[in-house]
Amino acid sequence: MKHLVSLFNNSLLLICMSIIFSACNSRKERIEKQINILYSNKIDIPSSKMEVIVYDSMYLHKKPNYRVLVYLDSTECTPCYVSHYHEWEYILKECRKYEPSISLAIIIETKNLSEDVKEKFLAPTFDRTILIDKNGVFRKRNPFFPESQIMHVLLLDKEGRVILVGNPLSNKKVEELLYSKLRNS
Template identity: 30%
Template structure:
């Protein structure tokens, strides 16, 4: 079960991209984390075209500053990498996207189910899974997400 395992994060082995350009991968793993993972079984370009759906939630999460961070990890097939990079350059998405071209995320976390519904999860400060599911796609998950965040970090204003 996913919630009984912690998640291993090796961002230093991934490429960091911001607005289509490679950037320094300066990641602090302190605090809570929301991980949004898209593997090669999903259409990476399709997922990237829907990134703007995250803007409202990202705006609310900013209230928590460094206590809660969101990490987008894409693990495209090598043949899809050029189109993924092209999509990233045209998105104007103001969030770093991590390209896991080596597949380290799934290699380090073999306990993650293959089903895409299980590829978004909230982690505590020790990378233990607190919640599984996409808060954008399920109202109950969103409710539970904010309940956990507010319980651990305080209420939003």
């Protein structure tokens, strides 16, 4: 009887581990698929259809060679994001060491952004473009854009093709890849 109980427990453990591993593989495969879809499409930023808080001078006067796109949707904490805003200044400064023609565009999808949060976005003095998407036009123009927040920061080339997916503020490897891509361009 002990042997049967032990066999049953081992079998149950194997079944549970198989389910966990398949769930992990399924999630990984889903993320890889979404990233591949991003790489195979161009991102369209319909800035004329959005409210502009501030325009990067490079964004306004000429098309930069590269653009870091940060997308914040209504599920993300915009006021929390503002607290990390100064980190983008550092990242952009480092990027410009390798590629001077790069801009930062932040799209905030929200029906209503408080004046307090707008003021916080205006406080830093570095060049960036901040757009408020009140009607979801970015998602309408880019229906393939993933829901997952881990894919809401992109490096785009001049044509809007995705060069890199990932947030350099939260992942040091992505930050190193970002600098490497620009250095080798």
